[in-house]
Amino acid sequence: MSSTPTRRRPGRRARAAQPDVPAGPLGRLGVWVTGHVRLVTGIWLLAVIGLGAFAPMVEKNLSGAGWQANGSESVEARELAQEHFGGNASSSIQVVVRSEDGPVTEGDGAEVIAAVTDVLEREPRIADVVDPMPGATLSQDGTTAIVMGGAGADTNEMVRVATDLKEELGALSTDTVTVNPTGSSLLWSDFNEANLDAMLTSEFMSWPVTLAILVLAFGALVAAGLPLLLTLAGLVASAGSLVLINELVPVSIWAMNFAMMFALALGIDYALFMVVRYRAARAARREEGVEPRLARQRAIAETMDTAGKAVLLSGLTVLISLSAVMLVPSPSFRSMAGGIMLSVVFILGATLTLLPLVLFTLDDRINRFALPWSRSGEHRSVRFEKWGERLWKRPLVWGSGALVILVALAAPVVGLTTAMPSIKVLPEDASARVGYDQVKESFGDGAPGTLQIVVNDDEAAAVASVLASDPGLAAAMPPALATDDSALVMFQAVPTVDPSDPELASTVDRLRDDLPSSALVGGAPVENLDLKAQLDESTPLVIGVVLVLGFLLLLFALQAPLISLLGTLASLLSTGAAFGVARLIFQEGHGSSLLGFESQGFLDAWAPVFFFAMIFAIAMDYTVFLLASAKEHYERSGDPKDAMVGSLAHSGRVIFAAGAVMVAVFFTFALSGPIPPKEMGVVLGIAVLLDAFLVRLVLLPVMLRLTGKAAWYAPAWLTRVLPNITFAHD
Numbered sequence: 001m002s003s004t005p006t007r008r009r010p011g012r013r014a015r016a017a018q019p020d021v022p023a024g025p026l027g028r029l030g031v032w033v034t035g036h037v038r039l040v041t042g043i044w045l046l047a048v049i050g051l052g053a054f055a056p057m058v059e060k061n062l063s064g065a066g067w068q069a070n071g072s073e074s075v076e077a078r079e080l081a082q083e084h085f086g087g088n089a090s091s092s093i094q095v096v097v098r099s100e101d102g103p104v105t106e107g108d109g110a111e112v113i114a115a116v117t118d119v120l121e122r123e124p125r126i127a128d129v130v131d132p133m134p135g136a137t138l139s140q141d142g143t144t145a146i147v148m149g150g151a152g153a154d155t156n157e158m159v160r161v162a163t164d165l166k167e168e169l170g171a172l173s174t175d176t177v178t179v180n181p182t183g184s185s186l187l188w189s190d191f192n193e194a195n196l197d198a199m200l201t202s203e204f205m206s207w208p209v210t211l212a213i214l215v216l217a218f219g220a221l222v223a224a225g226l227p228l229l230l231t232l233a234g235l236v237a238s239a240g241s242l243v244l245i246n247e248l249v250p251v252s253i254w255a256m257n258f259a260m261m262f263a264l265a266l267g268i269d270y271a272l273f274m275v276v277r278y279r280a281a282r283a284a285r286r287e288e289g290v291e292p293r294l295a296r297q298r299a300i301a302e303t304m305d306t307a308g309k310a311v312l313l314s315g316l317t318v319l320i321s322l323s324a325v326m327l328v329p330s331p332s333f334r335s336m337a338g339g340i341m342l343s344v345v346f347i348l349g350a351t352l353t354l355l356p357l358v359l360f361t362l363d364d365r366i367n368r369f370a371l372p373w374s375r376s377g378e379h380r381s382v383r384f385e386k387w388g389e390r391l392w393k394r395p396l397v398w399g400s401g402a403l404v405i406l407v408a409l410a411a412p413v414v415g416l417t418t419a420m421p422s423i424k425v426l427p428e429d430a431s432a433r434v435g436y437d438q439v440k441e442s443f444g445d446g447a448p449g450t451l452q453i454v455v456n457d458d459e460a461a462a463v464a465s466v467l468a469s470d471p472g473l474a475a476a477m478p479p480a481l482a483t484d485d486s487a488l489v490m491f492q493a494v495p496t497v498d499p500s501d502p503e504l505a506s507t508v509d510r511l512r513d514d515l516p517s518s519a520l521v522g523g524a525p526v527e528n529l530d531l532k533a534q535l536d537e538s539t540p541l542v543i544g545v546v547l548v549l550g551f552l553l554l555l556f557a558l559q560a561p562l563i564s565l566l567g568t569l570a571s572l573l574s575t576g577a578a579f580g581v582a583r584l585i586f587q588e589g590h591g592s593s594l595l596g597f598e599s600q601g602f603l604d605a606w607a608p609v610f611f612f613a614m615i616f617a618i619a620m621d622y623t624v625f626l627l628a629s630a631k632e633h634y635e636r637s638g639d640p641k642d643a644m645v646g647s648l649a650h651s652g653r654v655i656f657a658a659g660a661v662m663v664a665v666f667f668t669f670a671l672s673g674p675i676p677p678k679e680m681g682v683v684l685g686i687a688v689l690l691d692a693f694l695v696r697l698v699l700l701p702v703m704l705r706l707t708g709k710a711a712w713y714a715p716a717w718l719t720r721v722l723p724n725i726t727f728a729h730d
Contacts, residue, residue: 024726026308027301030356034297037357044354048233051240058239061246062253064159064192065091065185066331067420068527069534073512077522078155080454084482085490087127087150090452090524091158093120094183095147095169096435097132098442101176103142105132112177113147119168120149125161127152128483136477136492144442155185156250162189166431182435182448184524187423190430191674192253198677202668203260209664210268217657222368223275230355231267234346235260241346242339252332255339261680262614263343265665266318269621269658270311270351275366276654277307278359280380296363300356306727308352310628313557314621315348320553321617324545325610328538330531333610340614384652388645391701399702402694403573409690410576416583418535418605420528422500423448424598425674440498444474449499449525451508453491457481459516460489466514467493472507499525500600532605539609546616547572557624558631559722563711566703567627570695571619575612578687582607586679595682597675604676607683615687618662622696625651625658630704632727634712643712644704652697659692 023031033040068075074090081089095116099109113132120129127150132138137146151158162185172179207228214224238259242251281299322344325337359366391398426433436448451473455463460479467476474496479489497503508529511521547568554564582603584590589599630647634640666688669681704711 023301024305024309026312026352027305029352030300030304030308031297033353033357034300034360037361040353040357044233044350047237051238051244052236053240054243055236055239057243058256059196059253061243062256063156063246063250063335064163064188064253065155066250066252066335067188067531068155068330068332069531070329070331072527072530072534073520074522074526074530077452077454077520078527080488080520081452081490081522082127082151084454084484084486084488085150085480086130086483087152088130088148088452088480088490089151090183090522090527091151091155091185092183093126093149093151093158093162093165093181093185094435094439095120095149096144096178096180096182096438097147098144098178098180098438099176100143100178104145104177105138105142108174108177109145112172112174112179113145115172116147116169116179119165119172120147123149123161123165125153125157126150139442141442144438146439151185158185159188159192162186163193166190170431178434180431180435180438182432182439184527186432186435187426190426190432191421194427194430194674195257195677196253198669198674202671202677202681203264205671206264206665206668209668210264210661213657213661213664214268214272217272217653217660218275220367222362223279223366226275226355226358226366227268227271230271230350230358231264231347233354234267234343234350235263238263238339238343238346241342245338245342250331250335251339252335254332255335257677258336258614258680259339259343261665261669262340263347265618265662266315266344266621267347267351268661270314270347271355272658272661273307273311273625273651273654274303274351274355275359278303279366282363292363296360300360303359304352304356306628306632308356309725309727310624311351312348313553313628314624315344315351317550317553317620317624318344318617320549321546321613321620324542324549325613327542327545328609329534333606336610337613380649381653382649384656385645385649387652387697388648388701391648391698392641392645392705395702395705398698399706402698402702406573406577406690406694406699409578410573410580412580412583413576415587416579416608417587417602418532418608419500419502419600419602420532420605421676422498422600424500424600425676427674444494444496445498445501446474446495446504449495449504449523451493451495451511451521451523451526453493453511453515453519453521454488455491455516455519457487457489459518460491462516463491463519466511467491470507470511470514472496472503472510495525499528505529535605535609539612542609543612546613550616550620554620554623554627556722557725558627558712559714559719559725560631560712561714561718562707563627563704566707566711567623567700568620570700570703571616571623571691573699574619574687574691574695575615577690578611578615578683579603579608581686582679582683585682586675595670595678597678600675604679607679611680611683611687614684615691618684618688619691619695622655622659622692623700625655626696626700628727631712635726640704640708640711644701647704648697648701655692655696659688659696662688662692 078089120126130148132145166181169181218224281302322337322341326334423436439448474494476493479491482488551568586603592599629651630643633646634643663685666681666685669677
């Protein structure tokens with residue numbers, strides 16, 4: 001009986017070779033990917049092309065508002081004003097018409113007012129259109145009038161209305177009459193536009209800088225380009241996903257802005273860590289004389305079991321940190337955090353599936369166009385090994401120096417004050433800012449921040465009495481009756497101070513104490529005050545949750561309570577120092593002329609809670625990279641010195657390069673656009689600079705040195721509870 005040899009398909013060779021590749025779960029995933037090239041490639045092409053088709057709609061579709069404290073009194077007042085008073089709410093469109101040649105209600109001015117009214121009436125999303133009224137929206141000298149277009153849609157849609165109409169309204173200006181739409185919806189429209197331009201400009205500036213740093217780090221052009229391609233795939237997919245999600249729940253345009261920045265920074269970090277490890281593993285397999293295909297699979301398995309595991313844990317840390325922001329009951333914050341988290345998920349997916357496939361396929365070709373000094377196969381850095389030896393010999397000197405610098409920079413944080421952004425966040429020529437200044441000039445400092453009080457009609461007299469006697473109010477208009485059958489009236493009161501003046505908060509608190517129980521105090525500036533109060537209340541909770549969850553994840557990964565706690569607490573030093581510097585720059589105005597902005601006298605209120613979560617996520621990113629490498633060495637040798645010096649030798653160069661890329665990315669945001677992107681760029685850039693180069697490359701290794709074996713001690717009960725996670729690849 002004879003047998004005929006069967007012909008095997010090419011794919012079977014890969015699957016047959018897999019048992020010869022020792023690997024953990026992630027290693028097996030990497031090897032599986034190499035055996036299913038077409039399937040994995042097809043899935044990613046479908047994701048990028050399918051979701052990418054929606055990506056160009058991001059700017060148009062995503063919402064521009066949502067900066068509110070859900071459930072607050074001011075939001076309730078706005079909703080009642082919109083429903084029962086013809087849309088005369090904080091989100092209405094206010095068109096300022098000013099004449100430079102006599103009364104605005106005569107001649108060209110009258111014609112322009114009529115044209116403005118016609119434009120507003122033709123817009124279906126505008127409710128009632130109110131003409132200028134003497135004593136209220138017509139200035140005493142008769143040169144300035146406000147035409148009000150009521151909000152006939154939610155706040156997000158009203159920002160779109162502002163975007164759609166502001167150019168047409170502005171074009172109605174003549175040689176003697178100017179038209180400038182303003183109000184809360186216009187402010188957010190102009191701000192989002194300026195912010196988006198700044199983000200795109202910064203991204204454009206950061207890519208060549210990033211590529212240059214990556215070329216120096218990798219020593220080869222092809223290898224340097226991989227992180228950028230990986231990031232681009234994740235960004236396109238996440239942008240398209242946000243557009244689809246926006247069909248279900250409103251997503252802030254800021255979600256995409258932050259996602260772009262964060263995805264670029266993290267994508268490069270993760271790819272850098274993976275590519276460096278693969279090149280070293282591949283070089284080691286080559287020296288062993290292993291068959292090329294099997295050698296590539298083993299290199300992929302080793303990369304995934306070591307660097308891939310660190311990347312996965314880092315990504316989970318980022319997701320956990322940002323998830324705490326969801327505790328803030330504000331749509332804008334939740335959608336921003338969600339947008340970043342979505343981009344991180346795509347970046348993680350690309351890093352753990354697409355990147356291994358690309359590395360396996362390109363193999364030695366990733367070293368194409370190498371620089372003369374490039375040593376692609378070296379994973380251990382001699383320079384960082386020497387640095388580790390230096391820290392080991394004199395830990396107190398280096399550790400104390402780093403600690404003094406961080407504490408000194410963090411000291412100014414004690415006097416930090418926050419508030420919601422003022423009109424100064426807009427360019428001076430923005431329509432909303434020009435109209436705002438004209439309203440102040442013609443109607444008084446507090447006129448742009450008119451308060452709205454909605455109350456039951458049987459308590460109108462009591463409200464009128466309180467408003468007339470309050471020292472914080474310059475004027476109060478007679479009550480307006482509801483346009484429907486509801487038993488409500490609405491008062492409008494003009495404060496004596498600018499909407500960004502801290503004194504306004506005292507006036508609002510006093511009114512809420514003195515007014516009848518049914519009265520609801522609202523208006524755009526009050527919505528900002530309520531959001532700030534909510535942020536102040538939520539910040540300690542978010543910070544506490546982030547710290548606890550970060551510690552628990554490190555404990556889960558490292559199974560070493562002491563170093564997990566120290567690694568978590570060390571992140572507070574760079575965070576505090578970053579906010580200390582931010583106070584000097586943005587609150588005190590030091591360096592404002594250099595960075596090209598006008599100081600508001602405070603830091604924007606969302607900075608502490610939102611930037612803390614972002615900084616902590618990035619800081620833990622480096623912590624995981626360093627401590628995962630240290631644990632890998634400790635598992636093999638049981639020697640604390642080998643763990644400390646070895647971790648710096650193997651991950652120090654990657655952390656240094658990744659930190660340099662992140663600093664470059666973040667600082668580009670400090671060079672363009674309005675104040676909030678500058679705040680983000682400076683705070684995050686300084687935080688990364690200090691965290692990567694002082695905390696992770698000095699202070700944390702010194703902690704490993706001083707704690708010795710105790711750093712890795714785990715009580716028996718803990719090891720029984722936690723799963724056995726190792727970072728060494730067999």
